[in-house]
Amino acid sequence: MRKRHTPKDRLITVALHVALLAGLFFAAFPIYWMLSSSFKSNTEIFALPPTILPKAFTLEAYAAIVGDPVKLRFFFNSYFVAGAVTVLTVLIALLAAYGFSRFNFRGKGSLNTLIISTQTIPPITLLIPFFGLVVSYRIFDTYVALILTYLVFTLPYAILLMTGYLNTLPRDLDEAVAVDGGTSWTALWRVIVPISLPGIVATSVYTFLLCWNEFLFALTLTKSTSMRTVPIGIQLLMGQHAFEWNQMMAMSVLGSLPLLLIYLLAQRFFLAGMTAGSVK
Amino acid sequence: MIRQKRSHHRLKRAVAPYLYLSPSLLIIGLLMLLPMVTVIGYSFQNSAVLRRDPSFAGLKHYQAIFNDPVFWASLWHTLYFTCMSVVFHMTIGMVFALMLNSDRINPTLRNILRVLYILPWLFTAVIIAVIWRLLLEPNGVVNSVLMQMGIIGSKVEWFSSPETALHAVTFANIWAGYPLFMVSLLAGLQGIPKDFYEAADIDGAKAYQKLIFITIPQLMPIIISISLLDFIWTMQVFPLIWITTGGGPIYSTEVLSTYTYKLAFSSYNLSQASASAVVILLISLGLTLFYIRYQKAR
Numbered sequence: 001m002r003k004r005h006t007p008k009d010r011l012i013t014v015a016l017h018v019a020l021l022a023g024l025f026f027a028a029f030p031i032y033w034m035l036s037s038s039f040k041s042n043t044e045i046f047a048l049p050p051t052i053l054p055k056a057f058t059l060e061a062y063a064a065i066v067g068d069p070v071k072l073r074f075f076f077n078s079y080f081v082a083g084a085v086t087v088l089t090v091l092i093a094l095l096a097a098y099g100f101s102r103f104n105f106r107g108k109g110s111l112n113t114l115i116i117s118t119q120t121i122p123p124i125t126l127l128i129p130f131f132g133l134v135v136s137y138r139i140f141d142t143y144v145a146l147i148l149t150y151l152v153f154t155l156p157y158a159i160l161l162m163t164g165y166l167n168t169l170p171r172d173l174d175e176a177v178a179v180d181g182g183t184s185w186t187a188l189w190r191v192i193v194p195i196s197l198p199g200i201v202a203t204s205v206y207t208f209l210l211c212w213n214e215f216l217f218a219l220t221l222t223k224s225t226s227m228r229t230v231p232i233g234i235q236l237l238m239g240q241h242a243f244e245w246n247q248m249m250a251m252s253v254l255g256s257l258p259l260l261l262i263y264l265l266a267q268r269f270f271l272a273g274m275t276a277g278s279v280k
Numbered sequence: 281m282i283r284q285k286r287s288h289h290r291l292k293r294a295v296a297p298y299l300y301l302s303p304s305l306l307i308i309g310l311l312m313l314l315p316m317v318t319v320i321g322y323s324f325q326n327s328a329v330l331r332r333d334p335s336f337a338g339l340k341h342y343q344a345i346f347n348d349p350v351f352w353a354s355l356w357h358t359l360y361f362t363c364m365s366v367v368f369h370m371t372i373g374m375v376f377a378l379m380l381n382s383d384r385i386n387p388t389l390r391n392i393l394r395v396l397y398i399l400p401w402l403f404t405a406v407i408i409a410v411i412w413r414l415l416l417e418p419n420g421v422v423n424s425v426l427m428q429m430g431i432i433g434s435k436v437e438w439f440s441s442p443e444t445a446l447h448a449v450t451f452a453n454i455w456a457g458y459p460l461f462m463v464s465l466l467a468g469l470q471g472i473p474k475d476f477y478e479a480a481d482i483d484g485a486k487a488y489q490k491l492i493f494i495t496i497p498q499l500m501p502i503i504i505s506i507s508l509l510d511f512i513w514t515m516q517v518f519p520l521i522w523i524t525t526g527g528g529p530i531y532s533t534e535v536l537s538t539y540t541y542k543l544a545f546s547s548y549n550l551s552q553a554s555a556s557a558v559v560i561l562l563i564s565l566g567l568t569l570f571y572i573r574y575q576k577a578r
Contacts (some may be wrong), residue, residue, distance in 0.1 A: 012384070016382060020393060023376055024393060027396060027400060028396050030411050030455065031403070033415060034414070037414060045414075046420070048424060092304055093304065095301070095303060096303070098300050099298075099300030100297075100301070105298065111301065115304075116575075118312055120509075120512045120513075120564055120567070120568040120571070121316070121564065122560050122561060122564050123518070124540050124557055125560055125561040126319070128319055128329070128550055128553055129316075129319045129322065131329065132318070132322075132329040133318075152312050155304055155308065156308070183292070184293075215404075215405060231405075231406040234407065245414055249410070252403075252410055256403055259402045259403070260402055263402055
């Protein structure tokens with residue numbers, strides 16, 4: 001189809017590949033630098049001229065993190081809170097999505113608009129009343145405070161994602177259950193849930209990531225070091241030892257692992273969640 | 281008998297959706313809508329949260345904010361940070377999407393590059409902030425390379441001099457956010473019917489003409505809705521700025537979110553912070569209404 005062998009055409013192809021390479025450098029160099037710095041000693045990080053590959057490869061930064069119970073606790077907290085919120089969110093969102101997808105009822109349109117618009121409520125606006133609530137119910141500095149507040153932000157996305165998924169499933173399946181005299185509740189658990197696993201996985205992945213990344217509420221609603229999550233842990237590390245760059249980078253690498261693994265293993269589910277907000 | 285059963289069934293069918301929605305609505309109502317009302321209430325009280333019986337303050341806290349030059353500076357920085365971010369997210373996302381979509385590169389290379397180009401998106405704001413602090417350290421790699429190349433004469437303190445700090449945080453945010461556009465536009469590009477381009481080829485259209493008259497108009501709905509969402513979300517950015525500059529030096533990177541946070545949790549002026557939070561809420565709501573109307577019109 002295309003005339004491939006004119007010199008001009010070849011020049012365009014070469015230029016495109018040069019541009020692709022430049023793009024790759026822009027996208028990936030900062031991440032490469034984090035990774036390579038995490039394997040350097042602290043003095044090597046600021047060596048002049050900078051070393052692209054670690055000259056003296058060392059795991060000392062990782063050892064310092066894995067060997068410190070305080071830092072391990074950050075990881076436990078992050079996994080625990082994100083895990084708990086994911087389970088709760090997916091359950092509650094599944095019910096709501098089933099209601100939206102399989103029933104027609106008064107107020108459906110406005111409730112749907114309400115849920116779409118809650119996606120854009122600024123976290124900083126809710127932070128002050130949450131702080132007031134959390135203090136007055138005496139749950140400041142607890143897991144409960146984090147789990148409840150995260151739930152509010154994950155739920156709208158999860159409902160939209162799940163509804164979108166359920167809408168793609170044919171209705172005859174659950175209507176067959178109704179014909180046999182089953183209730184909608186039976187249809188949900190016997191028919192819908194088993195065939196919705198891809199949707200449930202995508203929603204769980206996205207919910208988990210939202211929680212894993214959360215910073216503002218974790219910063220404000222917890223106080224003791226033992227309640228802090230990974231993002232706050234990295235910030236604390238920066239405050240305490242401003243020059244332990246290799247440890248900060250090692251902790252960043254460890255803190256990015258869940259996202260990287262999910263992305264590499266389940267790219268489809270990952271992208272489904274990340275672009276959901278924009279498709280709706 | 282049968283009729284009774286049927287009407288019972290119909291009633292169940294009518295109530296069921298509300299039951300399924302009730303846990304979600306309860307959470308959204310109690311933990312999202314009610315707090316929104318609460319924060320509006322706080323903004324009209326003296327010593328909100330801190331005192332049990334706060335007195336009515338009228339519009340005092342709003343006046344205090346609107347008379348505060350730092351508030352206006354924050355608003356301006358937020359606007360600059362957000363507009364620059366959205367424009368460059370869109371441009372870089374578009375260029376990368378078009379490059380990856382070209383039939384001049386082989387499919388394996390395309391898949392590898394697509395994965396690598398998405399990378400910045402996979403990192404938490406805090407980690408992005410730490411990475412850029414390391415890169416832009418006065419003794420860091422960026423300064424050292426720029427000095428080698430003779431572009432700068434002496435070490436630049438990117439995040440800690442008032443002239444460069446706002447540009448530096450904006451740059452870091454541009455780097456972190458373009459993949460959303462890239463991924464969405466790539467999906468959009470694959471959805472444009474091939475015959476459009478074939479028809480244009482028959483008419484002898486040049487590459488740039490196809491871009492302007494086919495590709496961009498076809499992608500317009502995606503460009504507009506992602507830009508709006510990106511604008512709303514970028515306007516609310518907190519951790520990236522908090523960790524790189526903390527709003528400083530001398531307020532030069534103060535944005536609305538850091539301004540509000542400091543009012544609330546550094547000076548414990550929760551009433552005034554609430555007023556500022558309400559202003560942010562109103563701006564967001566305005567943009568959201570716009571977004572929803574656009575989505576419905578589509």
